[in-house]
Amino acid sequence: MENNGWNEFEIGAMLRSFDGAATNIATTHTEDRNYSNSNSFTASVADWRIEKPLFNKDYCIDCQFCWIYCPDMSIISRDKKMIGVDMDHCKGCGICVEVCPTNPKSLLMYAEQQDEDVALAEWPEKETKEK
Amino acid sequence: MSEIKKIKNLKEFSTSADRFEGANLLCPGCAHSIIVREVLNATNDDMILSAATGCLEVCTAVYPYTSWDASWIHIGFENGSTAVAGAEAMHKALKNKGRLKQDRDPKFVSFAGDGASYDIGFQWISGCFERGHDMMHVVLDNEVYANTGGQRSSSTPIGSSATTSPAGRISYGEKQNKKDMLAIMAAHGSPYVAQVAPNKWKNMIKAIQHGFEVEGPVFINAMSACTTEWKFAPEDTIAISDLATDSLVFPLYEIINGEKLNITYRPKNVVPVEEYLAAQGRFKHLFKDQYKYLIKEWQERVDQKWDYLQRREEASV
Numbered sequence A: 001m002e003n004n005g006w007n008e009f010e011i012g013a014m015l016r017s018f019d020g021a022a023t024n025i026a027t028t029h030t031e032d033r034n035y036s037n038s039n040s041f042t043a044s045v046a047d048w049r050i051e052k053p054l055f056n057k058d059y060c061i062d063c064q065f066c067w068i069y070c071p072d073m074s075i076i077s078r079d080k081k082m083i084g085v086d087m088d089h090c091k092g093c094g095i096c097v098e099v100c101p102t103n104p105k106s107l108l109m110y111a112e113q114q115d116e117d118v119a120l121a122e123w124p125e126k127e128t129k130e131k
Numbered sequence B: 001m002s003e004i005k006k007i008k009n010l011k012e013f014s015t016s017a018d019r020f021e022g023a024n025l026l027c028p029g030c031a032h033s034i035i036v037r038e039v040l041n042a043t044n045d046d047m048i049l050s051a052a053t054g055c056l057e058v059c060t061a062v063y064p065y066t067s068w069d070a071s072w073i074h075i076g077f078e079n080g081s082t083a084v085a086g087a088e089a090m091h092k093a094l095k096n097k098g099r100l101k102q103d104r105d106p107k108f109v110s111f112a113g114d115g116a117s118y119d120i121g122f123q124w125i126s127g128c129f130e131r132g133h134d135m136m137h138v139v140l141d142n143e144v145y146a147n148t149g150g151q152r153s154s155s156t157p158i159g160s161s162a163t164t165s166p167a168g169r170i171s172y173g174e175k176q177n178k179k180d181m182l183a184i185m186a187a188h189g190s191p192y193v194a195q196v197a198p199n200k201w202k203n204m205i206k207a208i209q210h211g212f213e214v215e216g217p218v219f220i221n222a223m224s225a226c227t228t229e230w231k232f233a234p235e236d237t238i239a240i241s242d243l244a245t246d247s248l249v250f251p252l253y254e255i256i257n258g259e260k261l262n263i264t265y266r267p268k269n270v271v272p273v274e275e276y277l278a279a280q281g282r283f284k285h286l287f288k289d290q291y292k293y294l295i296k297e298w299q300e301r302v303d304q305k306w307d308y309l310q311r312r313e314e315a316s317v
């Protein structure tokens, strides 16, 4: 079905989100799902980004603010821990960085081409309020 | 009845598996998506969903892709609510006849913009509520017809510059006050109507779960900060939403059985309406000398409404 044009696409047609039976999706995480080719999960919007968020787990307190407020399901949390960013679906909006409460922040925006190891090595120090 | 999903705190909530997918085409920072996530993640039950034409629908069903991991239907702009109501009526009929293959009751939810709810889909929603379908209608209230380029709707507030009510030398923009949809839907005798905002996630989840629990048509007006039409930077969606709820421009409250009003969120520090307005490009012109009086009037309207809500809560009506 992938390459059908509008002429072949029947009005009233149905797209399946998964291949085969799909039960208990609400309790099955992405890695254990059988996504079909017509699920947008299989596509990427990485090229929308100008900046990307990088994650430094040393400072993270797993508050999950980034998880709840990410509009693009791109904060990966498992077992109550934030474990990383889904770079195929992150649009680089920067909300996760804004809502991150730690000092220094555990998420920061960088230019798309920034090397992650360098960024982590040069992560900013704790900010102290000027008196 | 199925069990209510336990969501004690954010850590527990973060173990949810989203049923809404990325690589949809909503703008970076769009609050529609944050609202959808909070609604869908409030339950583990099966869901039958619809979306009326608008940003949410147009951006999540771009052929050959769908971003929905639950049954989802789109028909037109005006009839997202009736699509779900029809499915709910069918489910009920099949259940009564004992013809359901599985004995699982799904949640029926229709999503629609303010244009599709306050204006163009209004009589369809009214019909659903009058017939008493067991469903939830969620408005993604960004106060504008965003998907077609920012035309005013009856949810657009006074003084906002929209493409069909532009601010300029002789006009301050939108002239009509925002329609009070909550009062209108409560007057339908709905068992539960509530105004929510995704930045107050706990408050919102409570309202959504309550809405799932009660029987009958539930109306949820969810504030949806729109980076494109409200004109603020995408990373500020939550900050702008906080200004909206904490200035009481968007007070959070519920009305039970059409008659008992409860305020569900009281900001610790109420911020001036001016701060909320100043943070968005759609109100930029209000800060010109000629239109500044409108900011004062706006603050007065907000104070009056808050006073009214408190009086109703106190009187338990």
Ligand SMILES: Cc1ncc(C[n+]2csc(CCOP(=O)(O)OP(=O)(O)O)c2C)c(N)n1
Residues within 6 Å of the ligand: B053, B054, B055, B056, B076, B077, B078, B112, B113, B114, B115, B116, B117, B120, B140, B142, B144, B145, B146, B147, B148, B153
């Ligand atoms: C009957 C009908 N009238 C007009 C349109 C054009 N149209 C499509 S989306 C849209 C705006 C939707 O606004 P709203 O419901 O507020 O949703 P938003 O895009 O803001 O989320 C309009 C006017 C249409 N598709 N059908």
Ligand code: SF4
Residues within 6 Å of the ligand: A052, A053, A069, A070, A071, A072, A073, A074, A075, A085, A086, A089, A090, A091, A092, A093, A094, A095, A096, A097, B029
């Ligand atoms: S930048 Fe935006 S889309 Fe990317 S992870 Fe952060 S909140 Fe999500």
Ligand code: SF4
Residues within 6 Å of the ligand: A059, A060, A061, A062, A063, A064, A065, A066, A067, A082, A096, A099, A100, A101, A102, A106, A107
């Ligand atoms: S918001 Fe910051 S501290 Fe909280 S879980 Fe995300 S990265 Fe960690």
Ligand code: SF4
Residues within 6 Å of the ligand: B025, B026, B027, B029, B030, B031, B032, B055, B059, B142, B146, B147, B225, B226, B227, B228, B229
């Ligand atoms: S225009 Fe506004 S509502 Fe529409 S996708 Fe963009 S941010 Fe979301």
Ligand SMILES: [Mg+2]
Residues within 6 Å of the ligand: B113, B114, B115, B140, B141, B142, B143, B144, B145, B146
């Ligand atoms: Mg709208």
